[in-house]
Amino acid sequence: xxxxxxxxxxxxxxxxxxxxxxxxxxxxxxxxxxxxxxxxxxxxxxxxxxxxxxxxxxxxxxxxxxxxxxxxxxxxxxxxxxxxxxxxxxxxxxxxxxxxxxxxxxxxxxxxxxxxxxxxxxxxxxxxxxxxxxxxxxxxxxxxxxxxxxxxxxxxxxxxxxxxxxxxxxxxxxxxxxxxxxxxxxxxxxxxxxxxxxxxxxxxxxxxxxxxxxxxxxxxxxxxxxxxxxxxxxxxxxxxxxxxxxxxxxxxxxxxxxxxxxxxxxxxxxxxxxxxxxxxxxxxxxxxxxxxxxxxxxxxxxxxxxxxxxxxxxxxxxxxxxxxxxxxxxxxxxxxxxxxxxxxxxxxxxxxxxxxxxxxxxxxxxxxxxxxxxx
Amino acid sequence: xxxxxxxxxxxxxxxxxxxxxxxxxxxxxxxxxxxxxxxxxxxxxxxxxxxxxxxxxxxxxxxxxxxxxxxxxxxxxxxxxxxxxxxxxxxxxxxxxxxxxxxxxxxxxxxxxxxxxxxxxxxxxxxxxxxxxxxxxxxxxxxxxxxxxxxxxxxxxxxxxxxxxxxxxxxxxxxxxxxxxxxxxxxxxxxxxxxxxxxxxxxxxxxxxxxxxxxxxxxxxxxxxxxxxxxxxxxxxxxxxxxxxxxxxxxxxxxxxxxxxxxxxxxxxxxxxxxxxxxxxxxxxxxxxxxxxxxxxxxxxxxxxxxxxxxxxxxxxxxxxxxxxxxxxxxxxxxxxxxxxxxxxxxxxxxxxxxxxxxxxxxxxxxxxxxxxxx
Numbered sequence: 096x097x098x099x100x101x102x103x104x105x106x107x108x109x110x111x112x113x114x115x116x117x118x119x120x121x122x123x124x125x126x127x128x129x130x131x132x133x134x135x136x137x138x139x140x141x142x143x144x145x146x147x148x149x150x151x152x153x154x155x156x157x158x159x160x161x162x163x164x165x166x167x168x169x170x171x172x173x174x175x176x177x178x179x180x181x182x183x184x185x186x187x188x189x190x191x192x193x194x195x196x197x198x199x200x201x202x203x204x205x206x207x208x209x210x211x212x213x214x215x216x217x218x219x220x221x222x223x224x225x226x227x228x229x230x231x232x233x234x235x236x237x238x239x240x241x242x243x244x245x246x247x248x249x250x251x252x253x254x255x256x257x258x259x260x261x262x263x264x265x266x267x268x269x270x271x272x273x274x275x276x277x278x279x280x281x282x283x284x285x286x287x288x289x290x291x292x293x294x295x296x297x298x299x300x301x302x303x304x305x306x307x308x309x310x311x312x313x314x315x316x317x318x319x320x321x322x323x324x325x326x327x328x329x330x331x332x333x334x335x336x337x338x339x340x341x342x343x344x345x346x347x348x349x350x351x352x353x354x355x356x357x358x359x360x361x362x363x364x365x366x367x368x369x370x371x372x373x374x375x376x377x378x379x380x381x382x383x384x385x386x387x388x389x390x391x392x393x394x395x396x397x398x399x400x401x402x403x404x405x406x407x408x409x410x411x412x413x414x415x416x417x418x419x420x421x422x423x424x425x426x427x428x429x430x431x432x433x434x435x436x437x438x439x440x441x442x443x444x445x446x447x448x449x450x451x452x453x454x455x456x457x458x459x460x461x462x463x464x465x466x467x468x469x470x
Numbered sequence: 471x472x473x474x475x476x477x478x479x480x481x482x483x484x485x486x487x488x489x490x491x492x493x494x495x496x497x498x499x500x501x502x503x504x505x506x507x508x509x510x511x512x513x514x515x516x517x518x519x520x521x522x523x524x525x526x527x528x529x530x531x532x533x534x535x536x537x538x539x540x541x542x543x544x545x546x547x548x549x550x551x552x553x554x555x556x557x558x559x560x561x562x563x564x565x566x567x568x569x570x571x572x573x574x575x576x577x578x579x580x581x582x583x584x585x586x587x588x589x590x591x592x593x594x595x596x597x598x599x600x601x602x603x604x605x606x607x608x609x610x611x612x613x614x615x616x617x618x619x620x621x622x623x624x625x626x627x628x629x630x631x632x633x634x635x636x637x638x639x640x641x642x643x644x645x646x647x648x649x650x651x652x653x654x655x656x657x658x659x660x661x662x663x664x665x666x667x668x669x670x671x672x673x674x675x676x677x678x679x680x681x682x683x684x685x686x687x688x689x690x691x692x693x694x695x696x697x698x699x700x701x702x703x704x705x706x707x708x709x710x711x712x713x714x715x716x717x718x719x720x721x722x723x724x725x726x727x728x729x730x731x732x733x734x735x736x737x738x739x740x741x742x743x744x745x746x747x748x749x750x751x752x753x754x755x756x757x758x759x760x761x762x763x764x765x766x767x768x769x770x771x772x773x774x775x776x777x778x779x780x781x782x783x784x785x786x787x788x789x790x791x792x793x794x795x796x797x798x799x800x801x802x803x804x805x806x807x808x809x810x811x812x813x814x815x816x817x818x819x820x821x822x823x824x825x826x827x828x829x830x831x832x833x834x835x836x837x838x839x840x841x842x843x844x845x
Binding site for chain 2: 145146149177178180181182185342348359362364365366367368371378379381384386387388389390391392393395396397398399400401402403404407
C-alpha cells in the first residue's frame with residue numbers, strides 16, 4: 096500500500112541558484128520497525144530556514160510554476176556560496192519536526208496504527224512521512240496535531256538549557272530573544288524548577304508577554320541603561336550562563352561584561368585578570384548572521400563562548416536523561432510546552448512569495464504552521 | 471636582620487593618572503616557613519605589563535624624580551578607567567617571577583640559605599623579596615639567576631597547553647605569536663612528546679627561528695594564501711585546539727574557520743550545521759587589545775572560545791600534575807626551557823622613558839630582564 100504525495104524540496108545548483116519546489120514522491124511500504132504518517136502539522140522553525148533558504152538573497156525571489164505546484168528561485172551571492180558547497184546539486188527535503196496520523200505500520204509497530212504522533216527527523220514538509228517508530232511519540236488523548244507539531248525542537252532545547260546549566264554548575268540563566276515560543280517554555284520550566292532566569296527582549300510588548308506568564312527579570316536591550324539593568328538583574332540572580340539566539344554583534348559580549356561587573360561588585364581585592372567567576376555564553380541561533388564581537392578586556396579571562404546544538408547535546412546527555420525529558424514534554428504538552436501559531440498554511444502556500452517573505456523574517460512571537468491537508 | 475631595598479610600584483589615582491616609582495621598603499624577618507631572596511633577575515613578561523601600565527596611554531609619559539629614584543606619570547583615557555576601578559589609590563608592586571640568592575631563611579627553611587632559587591608570586595621588581603619556601607624552586611648546580619628567572623610562567627604555560635590539549639582529547643595544536651620564548655618552548659616540548667604543532671607567525675624571520683629548532687609546520691599570517699596554508703597544515707596534523715596570544719581581531723576566527731574547512735574536506739554528507747569536529751580556541755594573551763571578531767557562520771556550531779590563564783589551570787590540574795610539570799622544568803631548565811633576553815637592565819632603568827617605550831611594545835622575540843643588583 097504505497098502513498099503518493101508532495102514533498103517540499105530545496106536545491107542549489109552550480110551557478111548559485113536556489114530553487115524551492117513541491118516534488119511528487121511515492122512513499123512505499125514501511126519496514127517492520129517503521130510507520131507511515133500523514134503529516135497534519137509541521138512548524139516552520141528558524142532552524143528549518145537554514146536548509147530551506149540557505150544564504151539566498153530573498154529579495155531576488157522569482158516565482159514560477161503553477162498555484163498547486165509553485166516553484167521559487169533565488170540568487171546566492173558568490174561570496175556566500177562557500178558554506179553550501181557540500182549540498183550543491185542535491186534535492187533536499189525540509190522540515191525538522193511535525194505531527195500527524197499513522198496510516199500504516201510495520202509488523203513491530205502495529206500498536207501505533209491510527210494513532211496521532213509527534214515526530215522528528217527531517218522531511219516533514221510533505222504529505223506523508225515514513226519514519227522509524229522510535230522517532231515518534233504518541234500524543235496524549237485529545238491533543239491535536241498542532242499541539243504535537245513542535246514537541247521536540249523547542250521543548251527539548253528549553254529543557255536542554257536547564258540540564259546544561261545544572262550540569263555545569265550554574266544557578267541562574269540569561270536568555271536572549273526571550274519572548275519566543277522557546278523563551279516562554281524556558282520561563283515556565285524555570286518557574287517550576289525554581290531557577291532564576293534573566294530574560295532579554297527587544298520591546299516592551301515582548302516584556303509584557305513574559306511578565307504575563309510570571310517572569311520576574313525582564314530587561315529590554317533597547318533601553319539606554321540596558322547594561323546597568325542587566326548587571327543588576329545578574330547580581331540579584333547570580334546568573335553565570337547565557338543562551339543566546341541572536342549570535343551576531345555585541346550582545347553576547349555585553350552579557351559577559353554584565354556578568355563580570357556583577358562579580359567584581361562582590362570582590363574585596365583587585366585582580367588585573369578580573370574576577371574568578373566563570374562566565375559561559377552559549378550561542379544556539381543565528382538571528383543575526385553578522386560576526387560576534389567580543390570585547391573580552393571587559394570580562395577578564397574566566398569566560399567561554401561556544402555553540403550549543405540540540406542533537407549533539409542529546410547524544411551526550413544519554414538515554415536516561417533524554418527519556419526523562421521526553422516524558423516531561425508529553426506530560427506538559429498543552430501547558431508548559433504549548434506553542435502558539437500566528438498562522439496555519441497549506442504546503443503550497445509555503446511557497447507563496449508573500450507568505451514566504453513574512454515567515455522568513457523570524458519575528459519574535461510570530462510562528463507559522465504548515466498543514467499539508469489544507470492543500 | 472631586616473633588609474632595606476627598593477620596590478617598583480604602580481599606582482592609579484582617582485583622576486586617572488598612573489604613576490610608576492621606586493619606593494624604599496624594609497623587608498623584615500622571615501617566618502618559620504619563609505625566606506628572603508636577593509633578586510638578581512626578573513623578566514618583564516607581557517603579563518607584567520598589564521599591572522605595570524594598565525590601560526595608560528604610553529604616549530602621555532611624563533618623567534619626574536631623579537635618576538636613581540625616577541618617577542613616571544601617564545594619563546588613562548576616561549573611557550578606559552572602568553577596568554581599573556578596583557585598584558584605584560593602591561600602590562601595587564609588580565613582577566610575577568624572578569630568581570636570586572636566599573639571604574636569610576626561617577627555621578623550617580634553613581636548607582635553602584645561600585641557595586639560588588627561582589620564584590613566583592608577584593613583587594619581584596625589587597631588591598629583596600620575602601616569600602614562602604614552597605613558592606621557590608632551587609636552581610640546578612651551575613644555573614645562573616638569568617637561567618632561573620623565567621622558570622614558572624612561560625614553561626608552565628607551555629606545558630599547560632600540552633596538558634590541556636591531551637586532557638581535552640586533541641591530538642595536535644595550533645599556536646599564534648609562535649616565535650616567542652613561550653612558543654619556542656612549546657615547539658621543543660611538542661617535538662619531544664610527538665605532538666604535531668602548527669605555528670602561526672607574522673614574518674619570515676620568525677618562521678626561521680622556529681624552523682631552526684625543528685618546527686615542521688610554520689604558517690605566516692602575512693601571506694596572501696594564509697588561510698589555505700593554515701587549512702592544509704591543520705588537515706595534515708589534525709589540530710582541533712588553538713592557543714592564541716593575540717586575542718583581538720579576526721585571527722582566532724580564522725583558525726576556527728581553517729579547522730572547520732579541514733574537517734569538512736573529510737565529510738561524505740552535507741550538514742547545514744557544519745562538521746561534527748569540535749574546535750577549541752583558547753585566548754591566553756592580549757597582544758591586540760581590540761575586540762575579537764568571530765564570524766561563526768564560517769565554522770558551524772561545534773566550537774568554543776574562552777580565556778586560558780595559568781593559575782586557574784594549575785589549581786584545577788592538581789598537585790601531582792603540577793609537581794611533574796615543575797620537575798620537568800628544573801630538569802630541562804637550560805635546554806627546553808631556556809629563555810633568551812635581548813637586554814638586561816637595572817631596576818631604575820626599567821623607569822627610563824626610552825627603555826620603557828621599547829619593552830612595552832612586546833615585540834615577538836624581544837625580551838627584557840631586570841637585574842636589580844645593577845642599580
